[in-house]
Amino acid sequence: MPVTDQTPVVTLLEGNTPLIPAPAIAAQIGRQVRVLVKYDGLNPTGSFKDRGMTMAISKAKEAGAKAVICASTGNTSASAAAYARRGGMRAFVLIPDGYVALGKLAQALLYGAEILAIKGNFDRALEIVRQMAETYPVNLVNSVNPYRLEGQKTAAFEIVDNLGNAPDWLCIPVGNAGNITAYWMGFCQYHSLGKCDRLPKMMGFQAIGAAPLVTGQAVTHPETIATAIRIGNPASWQKAIAVQTASAGEFNAVSDAEILDAYRFLAAEEGIFCEPASAASVAGLFKVKDRVPSGATVVCVLTGNGLKDPDTAINHSQNTFKQGIEPTLDSVAKVMGF
Numbered sequence: 060m061p062v063t064d065q066t067p068v069v070t071l072l073e074g075n076t077p078l079i080p081a082p083a084i085a086a087q088i089g090r091q092v093r094v095l096v097k098y099d100g101l102n103p104t105g106s107f108k109d110r111g112m113t114m115a116i117s118k119a120k121e122a123g124a125k126a127v128i129c130a131s132t133g134n135t136s137a138s139a140a141a142y143a144r145r146g147g148m149r150a151f152v153l154i155p156d157g158y159v160a161l162g163k164l165a166q167a168l169l170y171g172a173e174i175l176a177i178k179g180n181f182d183r184a185l186e187i188v189r190q191m192a193e194t195y196p197v198n199l200v201n202s203v204n205p206y207r208l209e210g211q212k213t214a215a216f217e218i219v220d221n222l223g224n225a226p227d228w229l230c231i232p233v234g235n236a237g238n239i240t241a242y243w244m245g246f247c248q249y250h251s252l253g254k255c256d257r258l259p260k261m262m263g264f265q266a267i268g269a270a271p272l273v274t275g276q277a278v279t280h281p282e283t284i285a286t287a288i289r290i291g292n293p294a295s296w297q298k299a300i301a302v303q304t305a306s307a308g309e310f311n312a313v314s315d316a317e318i319l320d321a322y323r324f325l326a327a328e329e330g331i332f333c334e335p336a337s338a339a340s341v342a343g344l345f346k347v348k349d350r351v352p353s354g355a356t357v358v359c360v361l362t363g364n365g366l367k368d369p370d371t372a373i374n375h376s377q378n379t380f381k382q383g384i385e386p387t388l389d390s391v392a393k394v395m396g397f
């Protein structure tokens with residue numbers, strides 16, 4: 060990690076998240092495939108962003124920054140706000156008005172971020188904050204900040220530490236393409252240190268309505284229920300293509316219906332509540348399941364906690380919520396089917 064004794068480390072003890080076996084997913088694939096999920100929703104602010112933010116904010120503090128800025132579909136803003144405030148800095152966040160999940164907005168607000176909701180999408184917000192950081196005394200903490208990726212690569216280290224080797228496949232949701240780039244950096248660094256003797260095939264998944272890496276065309280009006288990855292022109296586009304080439308990997312798109320199916324499956328069959336964007340990794344694995352080699356070890360990255368987006372959970376759960384029941388034993392038993 061690019062830190063020295065002089066770096067004032069701003070941390071909330073992020074990382075070391077569990078790599079949870081997912082036998083129900085594996086059973087859907089068969090052929091002795093082993094599936095695990097890296098549940099990064101258990102970070103301090105509920106997403107993988109904390110791994111990068113501890114680095115970006117620590118380095119900003121080291122450089123004497125008084126304020127940081129980011130564009131965000133929600134998670135980056137929550138994470139930037141938490142770490143910036145802990146480091147004694149102002150946090151400015153630009154978000155696409157109306158397209159940030161409720162939990163993320165609640166977090167950024169309570170952490171004390173200064174939130175600017177723009178009448179435009181994430182891609183436009185990112186253009187603005189990049190210009191802001193060039194012109195004004197604010198430090199940019201989006202994943203174009205190289206320290207973000209240095210922090211996020213630690214998830215790959217942990218996977219190798221847990222498994223004793225790299226997995227055969229890594230399935231990961233892709234939006235701005237920083238995280239897939241960071242994972243690959245981590246696997247390559249560990250490989251060059253002799254900590255693993257293979258590198259995974261990097262399988263990136265985007266939502267069909269926001270899949271520039273699949274089509275090769277930027278999307279002017281990206282749309283998906285997975286608002287975290289509602290991105291049409293990823294900042295790390297070229298890096299992501301380089302990862303695909305180097306790892307013999309693929310980019311594929313999944314529909315919102317497939318994302319929601321995987322989201323419900325993870326919760327109801329594995330007991331794991333992630334946010335919709337995170338479920339794209341599992342939806343993607345189901346989509347290409349016939350091509351997983353027999354006996355392979357597959358890791359799906361679950362980037363964010365399900366509590367981030369209570370609206371989607373409530374609107375798209377199974378219909379198991381019965382309200383207005385009379386408060387008597389008989390009526391409760393009757394509704395239960397006894």
Ligand code: F0G
Pocket residue numbers: 106108130131132133134135136202232233234235236237238239287288334336337362363
């Ligand atoms: N999953 C979640 C839950 C995310 O919040 C993001 C990105 C991704 C996946 C995709 O990661 O951008 O590195 O390819 N969220 C950013 C944000 C854009 O502003 O919170 P990526």
